[in-house]
Amino acid sequence: MRRELAEEAGLGLPDLTPFGTEYASDDAGRTVPIAIYAGRWNGDPRDLHLTEGVMLAWFAPDDLHRLPIADTTSDLVRRHATGLSTARSEGVSKEELRASPRGTVLNVIGVHLYLERPDGTVLLGLRHPSSAFAPSTWHALAGHCEQENPIACLIREAHEEAGLRIERQNVELVHVVHHIDSAGDRPRMGLFFRARTWRGEPELCEPDKCTQWKFWDPTALPDDLVPYTRTAIEGIRNGKLYSETGWPT
Known part of the structure; x- marks a missing residue:
């Protein structure tokens, strides 16, 4: 800048x-x-x-x-x-x-895919080194809602980013993180959805955004993981529906 x-x-x-x-x-x-x-x-x-x-x-x-x-x-x-x-x-x-933003502030809505294999491992993607957000850092498959509802956004992003096909009836909301990434940033509502079943294996459909897909043991997640994603995964494993990160205490 x-x-x-x-x-x-x-x-x-x-x-x-x-x-x-x-x-x-x-x-x-x-x-x-x-x-x-x-x-x-x-x-x-x-x-x-x-x-x-x-x-x-x-x-x-x-x-x-x-x-x-x-x-x-x-x-x-x-x-x-x-x-x-x-x-x-x-x-x-x-x-x-x-x-802490004051007044009426429109929050950004982000959707995230919590994809868990039968062996308990979960899917994460390594963001491209030139990414504007969290470069060279692991993150859930995610996207921002456009002129669409969150589940439609999730289905679209899963196909566009990883070639996965998910049906609406196989999706459930498992966690919400209300977070601010850095002081002064616009607040964000991160919705994490679990796909019970899906078709296909993760592919690098957008290599300019994600350079690798990998299933991780949720008890041994990578150190370089987006902090609110770690919070969400821990919340899901503990049956917790809602978390907050980055807000002043």
């Missing part, structure tokens, strides 16, 4: 903090996560030397309706402005604001 700011506008902002994630589609129709950072600058954009684009300008959040702007970008700006306004009115510090 700092490199792009320097290259495109000659700006150096030391105090950048993670704020949220926006999702776009690439030319192949795949969903691509875009990390959003918050920073502060009080200069005149007309004085900047731009190497990309033709203009930078200040706009108040209430003026966004006049601009040709993506709804998701507009929502992020408004959410940031609402959080700052709420913090000022309630005397909340910046650190507290970053740690």
Whole structure:
């Protein structure tokens, strides 16, 4: 982020903090996560030397309706402005604001496949080293809900990512994790579904996202495992339906 700011506008902002994630589609129709950072600058954009684009300008959040702007970008700006306004009115510090989103915040819904063989081993995938989230880290087969319900999303992602075919009637919800990955991030609701039966063996259908599928003994999970996935697997094994991670105590 700092490199792009320097290259495109000659700006150096030391105090950048993670704020949220926006999702776009690439030319192949795949969903691509875009990390959003918050920073502060009080200069005149007309004085900047731009190497990309033709203009930078200040706009108040209430003026966004006049601009040709993506709804998701507009929502992020408004959410940031609402959080700052709420913090000022309630005397909340910046650190507290970053740690716990305030006001009405739309949570991201993620679906995850808990695929367990008869021998008790569970399926995990090793994320690609260039992944925006958890690179070179093991994780459950997962995806974000688009214009669909969570079970439809699970069935779609299982087929797109690993070539697995799952029927709706063979799916059951076994755990929910309400988590924040890093301070200031958008909160997420992770739904973990168990597939009682399925067709096919895991394949690397999207090698740019996952480089390996492997069934693991749940009592000997890899050290480099996404933390909330570990929490969910432990919860499932203990018959626990709900967990929270990353929230201030």
